[in-house]
Amino acid sequence: MKVYLGIDLGSTTSKAVILDENxxxxxxxxxxxxxxxEVAAEIARMEAEFNSKFTLLDRELQSQENGTVNWDDVFLxxxxxxxxxxFEIRFRQLMEEMNRIVEEEVDPSQQDLIRSIFSRVxxxxxxxxxxxxxxxxxxxxxxxxRDVFSSVYLDxxxxxxxxxxxxxxxxxxxxxxxxxxxxxxxxxVELVAEALELMQDLDQLHRDxxxxxxxxxxxxxxxxxDYIGTGYGRQLLPFDEKHIKSEILCHAMGxxxxxxxxxxxxxxGGQDTKAIQVDEHGLVTxxxxxxxxxxxxxxxxxYIADEMNISVGELGPLAMGxxxxxxxxxxxxxxxxxxxxxxxNLGEKKENILAGLHKAxxxxxxxxxxxxxxxxxxxxxxGGVARNVAVVKxxxxxxxxxxxxxxxxxxxxxxxxxxxxxxxxxxxxxx
Amino acid sequence: xxQQKQAGTIKIQKENSMLKxxxxxxxxxxxxxxxxxxxxxxxxxxxxxxxxxxxxxxDMLPVxxxxxxxxxxxxxxSHDYIREAEDLGYSEDVCSYVxxxxxxxxxxxxxxxxxxxxxxxILLLSYTGCFVFMKWFENLKQLYPNAExxxxxxxxQEAGRIEPDAVNYxxxxxxxxxxxxxxxxxxxxxxxxxxxxxxxxxxxxEDLLIEVFDSAQQKPSPIxxxxxxxxxxxxxxxxxRGSESCVDYYRELVKDVDYRIQNKLGPLTPDGYLEQxxxxxxxxxxxxxxxxxxxxxxxxxxxxxxxxxxYTRVGGVYDDGFRHSPDDPLRSLAEYCxxxxxxxxxxxRIDLLERFIRRYHADGFLVNSIKSCNSFSAGQLVMMRDLxxxxxxxxxxxxxxxxxxxxxxxxxxxxxxxxxxxxLDQRHTxxxxxxxxxxxxxx
Numbered sequence: 001m002k003v004y005l006g007i008d009l010g011s012t013t014s015k016a017v018i019l020d021e022n023x024x025x026x027x028x029x030x031x032x033x034x035x036x037x038e039v040a041a042e043i044a045r046m047e048a049e050f051n052s053k054f055t056l057l058d059r060e061l062q063s064q065e066n067g068t069v070n071w072d073d074v075f076l077x078x079x080x081x082x083x084x085x086x087f088e089i090r091f092r093q094l095m096e097e098m099n100r101i102v103e104e105e106v107d108p109s110q111q112d113l114i115r116s117i118f119s120r121v122x123x124x125x126x127x128x129x130x131x132x133x134x135x136x137x138x139x140x141x142x143x144x145x146r147d148v149f150s151s152v153y154l155d156x157x158x159x160x161x162x163x164x165x166x167x168x169x170x171x172x173x174x175x176x177x178x179x180x181x182x183x184x185x186x187x188x189v190e191l192v193a194e195a196l197e198l199m200q201d202l203d204q205l206h207r208d209x210x211x212x213x214x215x216x217x218x219x220x221x222x223x224x225x226d227y228i229g230t231g232y233g234r235q236l237l238p239f240d241e242k243h244i245k246s247e248i249l250c251h252a253m254g255x256x257x258x259x260x261x262x263x264x265x266x267x268x269g270g271q272d273t274k275a276i277q278v279d280e281h282g283l284v285t286x287x288x289x290x291x292x293x294x295x296x297x298x299x300x301x302x303y304i305a306d307e308m309n310i311s312v313g314e315l316g317p318l319a320m321g322x323x324x325x326x327x328x329x330x331x332x333x334x335x336x337x338x339x340x341x342x343x344x345n346l347g348e349k350k351e352n353i354l355a356g357l358h359k360a361x362x363x364x365x366x367x368x369x370x371x372x373x374x375x376x377x378x379x380x381x382x383g384g385v386a387r388n389v390a391v392v393k394x395x396x397x398x399x400x401x402x403x404x405x406x407x408x409x410x411x412x413x414x415x416x417x418x419x420x421x422x423x424x425x426x427x428x429x430x431x
Numbered sequence: 432x433x434q435q436k437q438a439g440t441i442k443i444q445k446e447n448s449m450l451k452x453x454x455x456x457x458x459x460x461x462x463x464x465x466x467x468x469x470x471x472x473x474x475x476x477x478x479x480x481x482x483x484x485x486x487x488x489x490d491m492l493p494v495x496x497x498x499x500x501x502x503x504x505x506x507x508x509s510h511d512y513i514r515e516a517e518d519l520g521y522s523e524d525v526c527s528y529v530x531x532x533x534x535x536x537x538x539x540x541x542x543x544x545x546x547x548x549x550x551x552x553i554l555l556l557s558y559t560g561c562f563v564f565m566k567w568f569e570n571l572k573q574l575y576p577n578a579e580x581x582x583x584x585x586x587x588q589e590a591g592r593i594e595p596d597a598v599n600y601x602x603x604x605x606x607x608x609x610x611x612x613x614x615x616x617x618x619x620x621x622x623x624x625x626x627x628x629x630x631x632x633x634x635x636x637e638d639l640l641i642e643v644f645d646s647a648q649q650k651p652s653p654i655x656x657x658x659x660x661x662x663x664x665x666x667x668x669x670x671x672r673g674s675e676s677c678v679d680y681y682r683e684l685v686k687d688v689d690y691r692i693q694n695k696l697g698p699l700t701p702d703g704y705l706e707q708x709x710x711x712x713x714x715x716x717x718x719x720x721x722x723x724x725x726x727x728x729x730x731x732x733x734x735x736x737x738x739x740x741x742y743t744r745v746g747g748v749y750d751d752g753f754r755h756s757p758d759d760p761l762r763s764l765a766e767y768c769x770x771x772x773x774x775x776x777x778x779x780r781i782d783l784l785e786r787f788i789r790r791y792h793a794d795g796f797l798v799n800s801i802k803s804c805n806s807f808s809a810g811q812l813v814m815m816r817d818l819x820x821x822x823x824x825x826x827x828x829x830x831x832x833x834x835x836x837x838x839x840x841x842x843x844x845x846x847x848x849x850x851x852x853x854x855l856d857q858r859h860t861x862x863x864x865x866x867x868x869x870x871x872x873x874x
Contacts, residue, residue, distance in 0.1 A: 246850035249857070284854045286819055286826045291843055371828075373816050 003052070005224035006422030007041050008247065009033060009233035012270030012298055013384060014040040016048035017419040018222065019427055023257075027052030027222075028416055032144040033270075036181040037236040041229070043183070044419075049222050050188055054079065056220060060213045069206055074199075076136070078210075081195035083140050084133035086186055088126065090145050090179065095122055097175040105174075110167070117168065121156040128152045134198075141415075142313060142387070146176050151311070189218050226429060228422040232272060243426075248276055248287045250421030255380040256282025257424055258417070259409040263376035266365055266395070267417065268385035270298040273365050275372035288372035295333045296364030298385050304357055307337045308350065315354060319390035322355030329360070336360065355390065362394035366402065375399055377406035386414040446699060448684035452665055455680065457544060459670050463492055464546035472616050475551040475571065475578075478746045480558030480585055480768035482609070484629040484673035484755065489617035493670050494548055496567070500531040502543035504720030504834030512538065513835055526563045527803040527835035529570070536574055551575050552616050555609070556582040560774045561806045581612040585768045591776050593769045601765035627757035629673030634754040636667050639681030641749050646688050647738040647791045651708035653691035655698035656791075657718060657737035658727040668746030673755075700731045709734030710855050713787045715780075715814055716799040716807070717742045719831035722839045726831070729845055733852050739787030741780065744772040750783065777810050781817050788822055795855050797827045802838040825858060827851035 002021040008014065010033060018027035029047025033040045054075065061071050095118065102114050129152055132138045138148055150172065157168045192214055196207055229237040230250040237244065255265040256278060265276040271294040276287040290296065298312075305312045326343050328336055336357060343353045369375055381395050392410050399408055413420075445453075466473055472491040476482065478498065486493045503509045512534025513527060519537070521530050535541070542548040554568050554575070559582075572580060583604050586597045610621045643663055646653050654660070663684060671677035691697070697705030701724055712730075714737050719726050730737070744750070748770050756763040772780065788796060796818050800808045812828070819826045829847050832838035 246846075246853045248850035249853050283857050284825070284850070285823075286815065286828070287847075287850065288828060289843075289847060291830055292840070371812055373819075 001220055001222075002225045003222055004423045004427040005045065005048070005227035006250070006419040006424070006426060007044060007227065007229045007231075007237065008250065008416075008418035008422060009037055009041055009229060009231040009237060010269050010384070010418070011232045011272065012302075013415070014044040014231075014233075015416050015419040016041070016044035017416050017423045018048045018052045018224070019420075019423040021427075023424070023427065025413075025416075025420065025423075026055040028141070028413070028419075030141050030144075030415065032146065032180075033233065034180050035177065037233045038238055039181050039183050040233075041237055046186070050082070050186075052222055053188055053217050053220075056217045057210070057213055060217065061209065064209070074202065074206065074210075077134075077199060078192070078195050079140065080133045080136055080138075081198045082191055083138075084130055084198075085191050085194055086184075087129060087133065087145060087148060089184060089186070091126065091129070091149065093182065093184070094149065094175055094179045097179050098171050101171050101174055106167070106171070110164075113164070114168065114171070117157060117164075121153070124156045125149070125152045128156070139313065146180060147311070150176075189214055224426070226426040228426040230418050230422040232269075245422055245425055247272075247418050248274060248289075249284055250418045250425065251382060252276045252278045252284045252287075252421065253282045253424050254417030254419070254421035255382055255409075257420065258411060258413070259378060259380045261378045261407070262380040262409065264369070264372075264374070264379045266369060266375075266379070266381050267383040268297060268361070268365060268381075268391070269383045270302075273297055273368055275365070275369040277373050277376065286372060288368050290368060293332070295336070296361045298383070300333045300336065300357075300361060301385065301388065303333050303337060304340065304354070307340055308354075316358070316388035316390040318351055319354035319358045320393065322351040323349070324352055324355070325359045326353045326356035328353070328356040358388070358390040359394045361385070362391060362398055365395075366398050375403040375406070379403075379406055379408050381408065381410040382414040382417040384415045386410045387412060446683075446687040448680060448687045449662065451676075451680050451683050452662065455666060455671060455676055459492075460542055460544040460546055463494065463542070463549055466492065466549045472552040473549045474553045474555050474613075475568075476555040477558055477561075477564055478668050479560065479771045479773050480583075481668070481672075481746065482555065482557045482583075482764060482768075483670065484626055484633055484760075485605075485609070485613070485764065486555070487629060487673055488621065488626045489613045489619050491553070491613070491617055494551065495669055496532040496571075497528050498669055499535060499542060499548070500528040500834050501720045503531050503535055504836075505723055506543065507721070507836075508535075509721060509834035510836050524803065524805075526567075526805070527833050527838075529563060529567045531834045532567070533570060533574075536571075551578045553579045553581055553612060555612075556580075557585075557609075558768060558771065558774070559584050560587060560771075563806060579612050579616055581609045583609055583768070585774060588769060588775050588779065591779050593766060597769055598762055598765045601768060602761045605761050605764065623760060626760045630755040630757040630760045630763055632675060632678055633667075633673045634756065636672060636677045636681045637747075637749045637754050639678070639685055640664070640667055642685055643681070643688055644739075644743070644750070645790075646692060649692055650711075650792070651695065651697045651705070652711065652736050652738050652791070653688050653696060653698060655700070655705075655731075655737050656743060657714050657740040658700075658723075658730070659698045660737070660740055660743040661718060664743045664746060698736060700727065702728075702731070705731050705734065705736060707734045708736050710795060710852060711736055711738045711791065711793045712795050712797055713737065713739040713784060713791065713793040714797045714799060715741045715784060715811060716801060717745075717804075717833060718799065719839055720834050721832075721836040722841070725841065726839075726844070729848055733848075735852065738791035738793050739784075741772055741784060741787075744783070747771055748775075748783070750786065773807060777813060780810075781814050784814065784818060785821060788818065788824065793824070794858065795825045795827065795851065796822075797829070797851065800828065800830045802830055802832040803835055804833065825851065825854040827854070 004019045006017045014031050014033045016029040017025055020026050027048040028051055029044040031043040058075055102111055159165045228243055228245050229239045230245050230247045234244050251267045252265055255262045267274040273290045277285045279285055301312055301315055305315055326348055328339050340353055385391050396408055474486050474491050475494045478495055483493055509531045513530045515534035515537050516530035540548045554571055556568050647656050666677045666680045697708055753770050798811045798815050800811050815826045829844050
């Protein structure tokens with residue numbers, strides 16, 4: 001079958017989208033961007049390919065007589081287990097690397113102690129992570145291997161001896177990068193079959209139905225007919241010039257296809273904010289990007305989350321519980337961190353401070369929008385930050401306050417807009 | 432042939448006009464270095480609204496601190512000079528031309544040819560539209576307390592036209608404020624007919640310059656009216672307007688441009704003639720000087736040619752027919768000062784840019800905004816938006832600085848320009864179909 005691949009190598013996450021020949025998204029893949037861009041792009045692509053195969057499998061199964069089984073539920077659970085198995089393979093690799101570091105770099109007098117801690121925590125980690133995957137507590141599209149592992153690891157290791165604790169953290173820090181940068185060729189069919197084994201309650205008939213279709217689906221080639229890479233790191237992709245396209249055009253095109261009446265796009269990514277004006281065909285007429293300073297981007301939220309010792313995903317929901325917004329200066333990430341600590345010292349509720357921080361980001365984005373020509377109807381908000389409920393709330397409020405009532409679009413898939421636009425360009429081959 | 436291939440490398444032979452300009456500059460800086468021997472007096476002044484003909488009428492020599500600053504930028508010396516000025520207490524936000532110039536003076540005032548520049552006998556502020564100029568000269572006055580001051584106030588064209596009162600006001604100032612200082616310092620009396628003769632030569636050079644600018648109507652354009660343009664305006668905007676050698680320079684330049692037209696050649700770039708014109712652009716704002724070649728290369732590597740630029744009008748606008756005139760030379764000088772690009776109101780500037788876009792068949796409009804220029808970066812977004820709406824053309828915006836290398840981010844500029852060029856490509860190639868508008872992509 002003809003498929004088209006778009007890859008968006010962002011500063012924080014790398015995304016891939018696979019389109020079929022009818023412009024339907026059949027697969028999405030996302031991973032954290034790391035030092036090795038080629039690996040990041042390949043992991044995102046591979047995820048999108050697996051996701052496409054699940055989509056094709058789903059299409060096959062939904063078209064069959066299926067009695068009473070809820071395939072959506074089966075698929076969700078199968079997906080969780082499939083991802084857990086991928087985690088497990090990488091987890092074993094990480095533990096090997098950590099043990100190697102112990103062997104080669106740790107004082108011999110501490111090696112036995114650290115090895116014994118590793119063997120003790122390793123099963124705890126595995127069990128905890130498995131339970132979290134199986135119960136759907138881990139978001140496949142926003143928590144990556146390092147996030148999943150580190151959150152459990154840091155809780156599992158003993159913290160009473162500070163020296164040992166620091167040593168254990170340092171070993172993890174040293175080991176995670178090379179492991180993340182290693183490409184693992186997961187075998188799709190085997191992993192799905194194994195995932196099915198982990199679904200004890202699924203009856204044999206349905207298990208066999210899936211396995212039968214699985215082979216048919218696996219035989220379908222998902223080799224892209226064409227592909228385009230975009231995003232902050234696009235020049236580092238191993239693609240030649242005709243397979244590279246500006247992220248401004250790709251984000252605009254992605255937004256246009258999700259919401260065809262879009263005239264203004266605001267994209268807040270990891271370190272770029274883009275305000276883009278588009279015409280009725282999704283073609284860019286002008287744009288503005290932040291220069292010299294990334295305050296107000298995703299990294300700002302990441303920094304605040306680190307300062308508060310919570311995950312990025314918790315920021316938005318916490319801020320939604322605010323009674324009012326503390327006044328935060330929006331011009332500098334580092335100063336915002338200082339303001340945050342000052343407010344905490346004064347006894348301000350963290351919800352109110354967080355609300356202030358979220359509002360500050362949006363105010364900064366609106367200054368950029370004003371520079372680009374303002375907000376026109378319809379207004380589409382994209383990028384990873386568009387997943388944050390509090391940011392969306394303030395985007396809506398400030399749009400209404402500054403530009404009146406107009407249609408504001410945002411979507412959970414907004415993070416894939418750049419990759420989607422790239423895939424569309426590759427399908428259209430518009431240079 | 433101006434270009435020869437030698438063993439795989441391209442050797443560029445400079446065009447005659449370039450050689451001529453180089454020689455003129457060498458002679459000028461030589462004359463400046465010899466004022467002690469010749470006894471000639473020196474006038475420091477600015478490019479917009481400059482009174483070069485009047486300075487030469489008194490046989491004095493002009494020095495342009497802005498030009499020294501941009502030369503320092505091109506010679507990679509500006510960072511050092513700026514640091515020197517910042518050490519003295521100048522803020523990071525002050526115009527980088529000012530800091531570069533002050534730093535250069537503090538470090539011995541060595542000019543672009545390596546010769547020491549003489550101290551000023553007169554500080555002539557002949558254009559006040561850039562409010563920084565006044566502060567700049569206040570600071571120079573502290574460095575050169577013996578220099579005489581002459582200041583000409585030029586009313587801004589707020590109403591979008593030159594008012595007769597404004598012309599008379601400037602003429603009166605010339606007679607009562609400027610000329611008496613010139614007479615006092617030079618020891619020479621003002622002779623209108625000497626000035627008138629120079630004005631005639633100015634007009635000849637101006638006609639030729641417009642011929643060069645208008646050659647951009649050709650496809651491919653034989654000139655780059657921005658990166659090449661800054662060389663083309665060199666003689667007329669600085670020390671040579673009103674001289675025979677200036678007219679000679681423009682005659683040579685017209686010949687060089689004609690040669691390119693006849694041979695269907697694009698503009699001459701540091702890597703040879705531009706072979707394939709892909710994009711025709713009009714630009715607002717000065718170029719960056721610290722990375723001039725690198726900045727230019729981003730464009731010519733993509734086949735982008737500037738067919739019009741407002742920067743090449745900051746020293747005088749000749750597109751709407753104005754020429755220096757020998758008939759009433761002081762009136763003509765007044766009209767010249769009033770008409771320079773930066774003295775025009777925003778709608779006039781937008782109209783001029785629109786004229787460039789239409790006259791030279793541009794595909795896109797770009798703003799290069801200057802970080803440390805508070806006077807003229809204001810309003811550029813309005814210009815951009817207005818032109819986008821009027822002409823439905825892709826517009827782009829980048830930010831660099833004049834001579835502060837800290838504000839030149841290659842990756843930021845390249846990233847934005849890549850997108851801009853692709854926007855232009857889309858306009859070239861997209862044929863909108865119903866299929867293109869299909870919106871059903873969600874599985």
